[in-house]
Amino acid sequence: MSPAELKAALGSGLLSFPVTHFDAEGxxxxxxxxxxxxxxxxxxxxxxxxxxxxxxxxxxxPREIPGIVSAAKESSGKTAIVSGCGYGTEMAVEIAQSVExxxxxGILLLPHYLIDAPQExxxxxxxxxxxxxxxxxxxxxxDNAVLQADTLARLCDDCPNxxxxxxxxxxxGLVRQITAKMGDRLTxxxxxxxxxxxxxxxxxxxxxxxxxxxxxxxxxxxxxFYVALRAGDRATCETILKDxxxxxxxxxxxxxxxxxxxIKAGVRLVGFEAGPVRAPLDDLTxxxxxxxxxxxxxxxxxxxxx
Numbered sequence: 001m002s003p004a005e006l007k008a009a010l011g012s013g014l015l016s017f018p019v020t021h022f023d024a025e026g027x028x029x030x031x032x033x034x035x036x037x038x039x040x041x042x043x044x045x046x047x048x049x050x051x052x053x054x055x056x057x058x059x060x061x062p063r064e065i066p067g068i069v070s071a072a073k074e075s076s077g078k079t080a081i082v083s084g085c086g087y088g089t090e091m092a093v094e095i096a097q098s099v100e101x102x103x104x105x106g107i108l109l110l111p112h113y114l115i116d117a118p119q120e121x122x123x124x125x126x127x128x129x130x131x132x133x134x135x136x137x138x139x140x141x142x143d144n145a146v147l148q149a150d151t152l153a154r155l156c157d158d159c160p161n162x163x164x165x166x167x168x169x170x171x172x173g174l175v176r177q178i179t180a181k182m183g184d185r186l187t188x189x190x191x192x193x194x195x196x197x198x199x200x201x202x203x204x205x206x207x208x209x210x211x212x213x214x215x216x217x218x219x220x221x222x223x224x225f226y227v228a229l230r231a232g233d234r235a236t237c238e239t240i241l242k243d244x245x246x247x248x249x250x251x252x253x254x255x256x257x258x259x260x261x262x263i264k265a266g267v268r269l270v271g272f273e274a275g276p277v278r279a280p281l282d283d284l285t286x287x288x289x290x291x292x293x294x295x296x297x298x299x300x301x302x303x304x305x306x
Contacts, residue, residue, distance in 0.1 A: 001080055001105040003136035007163035009046045009080050009105075010138070011187040011208045014226040016045050016215035017054035019264045020068060022275035028064060032273045034075035036216075039272075041079040043219040048072065049082045049108055054213050054263055057084035057110060059278040062095050066102040073103045082138070086110035089125045093132040106136035108166065111145035119151045130159035138164030140191060141175075149174070149181045156185050166191040170198065172205050179206030193259040194252060196222075196245050199229050200237070213259070214248065217266030221299045243302055244295055251291055257281040265289050269296055 001009070018040060021033040040048060050072035051057050051065045060068070065083060072081045083099040085092050085107040096107050109129055117125070122145060130137045139155075139162070141147055146169055147155075155162050165182070167175045168191040179188055190202040190210030199210055215222040221244065228236035252258045260277060265284045267274040269292060276283050284292065 001135070003106070003134075003161040003163045006047070006080060006082070006106045006136035007187050010164055010189065013044050013046045013209065014215065014223055015047050015049065015189065015209060015211040016040060016219075016222070017049040017052040017211055017213065018072065019216055019260075019267050019274050020051060020055040020060065021273065022278060024275065026276075026278050028068060029273065029275060030067070030071045032275075033068070034071050036267065036272045036274065037072050038075040038077070040215065040219060041076045043215070044223050045079060045215060045219070047080045047082055047105075048076060049084065049211065050104070052082075052084040052108060052211075053110065054216065054260055055084060056260060056278055056281070057086065059281070062087075062091060062098070065095055066098045069099045069104045070102045080105040082106045082108055082136075084108055084110060085129070087113045089128050092125070092129050096129055096133045096137075100133045100135055104135065106138065106163075107133070108138045108140055108164075110140050111143045114144070116144045119148055122147055123151050123154055126155055126162070127158055130155070130162050134161065136161055136163040138162075138166055138187075138189070140166045140168060142168030142191065146171075146174075147178075149177045152178060153181060156182060163187060164189060166211070167202070167207075168192055172201055175202070175207070176205045194245060194249055196225055196241070197249060199226075203229065213263045214245075214266065216263050217270045218244075218296060218299050220303060224303055239305060240302055243298065247295055248292075251284075251288060251295075254288065255282070258284070262288075262292060265292055266296065269293050 083104040166189040188207040195210035212222040
């Protein structure tokens, strides 16, 4: 898939990040993962992100990532597969080149490791990664890797395969400046945890789509919310927010790391052997899983009402 084709795919619908499946010892389980990706690809998601943040990229060894991407490609049909990528520049280049060889359609460049960096350093880092590959690259603006509009504009000038911008800062003023400055040069993706809670604000700031973590286990409901959002159906959006997303947000906020752990618990509860999260995360308690099951069981009623 060319960068231009990936850019178009990214902007054409709802996106998601499959969790990475592990056994009890923390080893990748390809068979269960393939079944899950195949199931997700049957819904309206034009692009899935393998080994991304919800896929515990931060807990994966770089040598594991190509195998995970390969398993996703084998089972995703026509759905494009984008790989997570990150860490320092040299390691990010190695990961990017390894997944390009594996058949990934592009990468999402997550923040580099640990240290804050100046704009010039971020520019050099992203430029090096973009120029090391031919497929499409998206940058993830958050934490210690927040690009200012002028830096992003330089990168757009110098890197033709930079095709996407994902925001996880929640700084609507900054993202509106970026969308106004770059226009249709990039595809813009909302990337806040439980992105549906912020989707309306990001839509108003010029973002066309977002990545839905809950798509991992309630894809029909996630799609219904997205369709209602794009249609301006605020009543349906508010019903789903009040009856599903706000209670889910309360569960997610109980402990640090639950933005990932709660998603993996949901995948297990709908019948996939996704296994536990890897350290340094921890899984939901039995009581919390029961609370999540109640939300999952309520989705049929929400879909019917919507």
